[in-house]
Amino acid sequence: MSESISMASEAPSPSLLEVLESGGHRSTAPRRAIASLLEKKQEGFSADALSDELPSVGRATVYRTINLFLEAGAICKLATMNGSHIYSICGVGHHHHHTVCVECGAVDEFRADAVERLISELSAEIPGEIVSHRLELFVNCHSCPEIAGG
Amino acid sequence: MSESISMASEAPSPSLLEVLESGGHRSTAPRRAIASLLEKKQEGFSADALSDELPSVGRATVYRTINLFLEAGAICKLATMNGSHIYSICGVGHHHHHTVCVECGAVDEFRADAVERLISELSAEIPGEIVSHRLELFVNCHSCPEIAGG
DNA sequence: TTAGATGCAAACGGTTTGCAAACCA
DNA sequence: TGGTTTGCAAACCGTTTGCATCTAA
Numbered sequence: 001m002s003e004s005i006s007m008a009s010e011a012p013s014p015s016l017l018e019v020l021e022s023g024g025h026r027s028t029a030p031r032r033a034i035a036s037l038l039e040k041k042q043e044g045f046s047a048d049a050l051s052d053e054l055p056s057v058g059r060a061t062v063y064r065t066i067n068l069f070l071e072a073g074a075i076c077k078l079a080t081m082n083g084s085h086i087y088s089i090c091g092v093g094h095h096h097h098h099t100v101c102v103e104c105g106a107v108d109e110f111r112a113d114a115v116e117r118l119i120s121e122l123s124a125e126i127p128g129e130i131v132s133h134r135l136e137l138f139v140n141c142h143s144c145p146e147i148a149g150g
Numbered sequence: 151m152s153e154s155i156s157m158a159s160e161a162p163s164p165s166l167l168e169v170l171e172s173g174g175h176r177s178t179a180p181r182r183a184i185a186s187l188l189e190k191k192q193e194g195f196s197a198d199a200l201s202d203e204l205p206s207v208g209r210a211t212v213y214r215t216i217n218l219f220l221e222a223g224a225i226c227k228l229a230t231m232n233g234s235h236i237y238s239i240c241g242v243g244h245h246h247h248h249t250v251c252v253e254c255g256a257v258d259e260f261r262a263d264a265v266e267r268l269i270s271e272l273s274a275e276i277p278g279e280i281v282s283h284r285l286e287l288f289v290n291c292h293s294c295p296e297i298a299g300g
Numbered sequence: 301t302t303a304g305a306t307g308c309a310a311a312c313g314g315t316t317t318g319c320a321a322a323c324c325a
Numbered sequence: 326t327g328g329t330t331t332g333c334a335a336a337c338c339g340t341t342t343g344c345a346t347c348t349a350a
Contacts, residue, residue: 005275005276026348026350028304030307046339047339048338048339058306059307059308059340060307060309061307063339064305079229083235099276099278101278102281118264118265122155122264122265125155126258126260127293128289128292130287130289131252131290132231132252133286134231134284134286135284136285137269137272137276137280137282137283138282138284139276139280140279143278175329176323176324176325176329178323178329180330196314197315198313207331208331210315210317210332211330211332213316214330214331234314
């Protein structure tokens with residue numbers, strides 16, 4: 001059963017403002033607004049949606065700030081089932097995978113040693129060497145009504 | 151060890167023209183040109199690159215034809231490591247995964263029961279039900295020079 | 301004081317769409 | 326022939342960039 005899987009649902013996000021400052025970036029009003037909004041989000045978000053929620057912040061700044069957090073590893077960019085992609089706060093610092101709810105967009109993270117073990121088994125069977133991998137699970141989280149009303 | 155993994159390197163692509171006709175689409179010169187070019191390709195390709203190789207075919211037609219094959223399941227759209235995406239012919243008819251060479255872009259398919267088994271194990275541990283999944287392996291295929299000269 | 305950050309608007313890359321002309325069945 | 330498909334160009338979407346202005350440190 002539950003050998004080495006760990007869900008991150010309960011993990012509090014690290015302070016995005018700390019991420020900013022430890023990266024040598026300034027703490028400005030637009031960045032603080034974005035950071036505090038992101039820290040409230042359970043679901044994945046698009047840059048566009050974020051921008052809509054912060055009409056006082058310029059679109060370019062939203063994109064620049066997202067990229068800044070991306071580079072710092074504070075958020076992840078992940079694929080949705082339809083091929084587009086969304087961003088999500090990273091609670092876990094290291095390599096992990098995501099579940100994305102196909103109904104409401106809620107994103108969760110998990111680490112499962114079984115996944116990594118599988119990859120290394122596959123590497124024996126596959127020509128060439130495995131440099132990296134990407135795994136996304138699309139789920140129906142069954143808690144959608146609370147989040148998205150659907 | 152090698153229990154149920156199957157690589158698709160040698161599998162001949164099914165005739166894309168058949169795919170067209172069985173889908174009730176017409177066999178036109180542009181579509182035939184695209185189909186025959188695709189059937190020669192080992193590596194993944196972008197719509198843009200395809201269009202460059204077929205200057206006599208309009209860009210819109212390239213995109214339309216790609217989507218047509220996508221809908222028919224004859225080609226797959228898959229992610230590259232840098233977040234962009236490429237297309238690749240599907241030899242295997244059913245659910246499978248891809249390896250993408252980070253050097254030359256060569257794409258291969260594999261089916262591994264172990265992957266599917268892992269997913270169903272994970273489903274016991276993960277809140278909600280797993281609807282679908284996506285797994286991409288990024289590899290260094292070590293045959294790059296032959297394909298891309300690099 | 302000044303390097304860094306912002307907002308705007310324009311540019312961008314990839315993709316889709318409207319439409320009249322061309323084409324296959 | 327008539328419904329499909331094509332090519333073009335313009336529109337589109339998400340994202341990045343140039344630049345003058347503003348601001349945190």
